[in-house]
Amino acid sequence: MAAVAAVGLGRALPLRRRLPTGVRAFGAAALAAGLAFDVAAMATMRRHRANILPHxxxxxxxxxxxxxxTRNPIYLGNTLALAGAGILSSNPWLPVGAALAARAVADLAIVPEERHMAARFGEDWVAYERRVPRWLGVSR
Structure with a gap:
């Protein structure tokens, strides 16, 4: 939804400005990193026969x-990919949408998923949660 809204806003209220090549290269790297997180996470889950459907x-x-x-490589990957696509395409609405979507995902999906994981996996989850940050570099 964030991507669709950001693209729509980019057309309705264009704020495009050609960014320097170095900035656009950073956007391309963020997009690639996001896609890499997504693919690697899905492949890892498949190897472990883990359910990938959040519901x-x-x-x-x-x-x-x-x-x-990171405890949420798919959500992180989606956020990085969306922000990177915005930088690469010079559409500032996409990074804004990525930030808003990340906040919504944290509240609406990650927190309930963490409660479920704690109930399902107990002390193993607690140890993992202490060791690995929710996003990147932000541990409890």
Whole structure:
């Protein structure tokens, strides 16, 4: 929804300004990193036979691969990809949408998922939660 809204706002209220090549390269790197997090997380979950659908119960506690860096590599990947696409395309609405979507995902998806994981995996989840940050570099 954030991407669709940002693209629509980019057309209705264009704020485009050609960004310097170095800034656009940063956007391309963020987009690539986001996609890499998404693909690596999905492949890791598949190897562990873990359910990937957020509305279904967890079937495994995955702590390896990108899950060793962040508890939410798919959400992080989506956020990075959206922000990177905005920088690359000079559409400032996309990074704004990425930030708003990240906040909404934290409140509406991550917090309930963490409660479920704690109930399902107990002390293993607690140890993982202490060791690995929700996003990147932000541990409790």
């Amino acid at each position: 279904r119960p967890a079937t495994a506690l995955v702590t390896s691969g990108p899950f060793a860096l």
